[in-house]
Structure formats: C-alpha cells, structure tokens
Amino acid sequence: MLILAETNYQLVPTIALICNVIVVTGGTIIFFKHKLIPWRLTIPLVLVSVPFAWLGGYTPINQFMFNTILGSSLLLAGLLMLIRHSEVLETAHWTETKLGLSFLLPASACLGMLSGLVGIGGGIFFSPVLHLSKAAPSKNIAAFASFFILINSISGLIGQSMKHAGSQLWGELHVYMWLFFAVLIGGQIGSRLGVQVFRPEIVRRLTSVLVIYVGIRLIYMVLRAPH
DSSP, rough: OTTTTTOOOOTTHHHHHHHHHHHHHHHHHHHHHOHHHOOHHHHHHHHHHHHHHHHHHHHHOOOHHHHHHHHHHHHHHHHHHSSOOOOOOOOOOGGSHHHHHHHHHHHHHHHHHHHHHHHTHHHHHHHHHHHHOSOHHHHHHHHHHHHHHHHHHHHHHHHHHTTTOGGGGGGGGGGHHHHHHHHHHHHHHHHHHHHHHHHHHHHHHHHHHHHHHHHHHHHHHHHHHHO
C-alpha cells in the first residue's frame, strides 16, 4: 500500500519491517510463555534464514526490480492464504527427515532474503506449507511463523540500516511515526475482533483479497513502466 501511495521505495522495506516487529512481538512473547514455539523445527530454519535476511536488507535494488519482486510475492502470498487448511491434530514427521530438511532449509534461506529485501515476513509463506504438510499442530505453526517473522525482520532491519547509513532517508522515517502507532493500536483491535467477533477464516480471506489486490496493482505498475 505504501508503494501505491508513492512512498519512496527505498524506505518501504524499513517501514514494513518495523511494522512486522510491532505486530508480531506481543504474539511471540505469548507463544513463548505458553511454550508453543516448536524449537526443534524453528532453530535450524531461523539460523539459516537470519544471515540471508541481513543480506537482503543490505542488498541495493532498483525500483523496477523492487516492484516486480514485491508484487509477485504479494500475489503468491495472497493465493496461499486462500488455501483452506483444517486444524492439524496429528503431525507428520517429514520435517525431521533428510528430504524434509533439503526442502525447508533452502526455502528458509530464500524467505529470509525476501524478508530483508522487500519487507515481507516469510512466515506468511511458510504457514500454508507447514499446515498442508502437517509439520506441527496449528498453534505451533502460528508460533513458529510469529517467531520467524520477528527474528528475520530484525535481521533485515539491521541490513537496511547498514545499507542506508549516513543517508538522508533515515530523516524521513519520523513522518511515519503515526503509521507505527496506528499499526500498534490496529493490531490490538484486530486481535480482539478476530477472537470475539469475526471467525479467523473470514479475517484470513479478507486479508488475502487485499494482499492479492495490492500485488496485482504493483505488477500492473511494472508492466506499464517504461523500460
């Protein structure tokens, strides 16, 4: 949405990563207190993804490539969110096999890179895959996604801050303090509405429609842009 509002594309990943941290920190703390984070699955994937999240944040990128990657990623993320997945009660243990790790570790590296590069939390891609493969109970998958997004967002922010060190871009961030506050308040309201008013399925589908819309708009902008 920031790109559609003509925000400087170089600032968008930083703003998005800060918003990610604001949104998932509270949930991650709750998941940690309730011992829901599946550390056996989480630790190897996070250890692989974190350096790539930093690298993504540190990597320079032009606006055409940024919009292309972001638009395609949002479209894919929105479509994945539309996939209906039932509650996982009995888990499969494929993630502990060599075949499972040979898929998950490279995927984790790619999602870390994507997170730092354009500001998308990799958990939005991992969750549907882990649900469909019954890698862990649903609550544990949610806990994993929250922790994965938090750690990779912090790593991506470090990369972004090093890339733009000494740049005037950091002076523009204060303009978006209202957005960070709105994200904090909106996240709390949304969590309560999701629990007390709307079914999670409805919230997920509405979110997916918005994500797909933004992704299509960005791809349209890329296709119309002069080359």
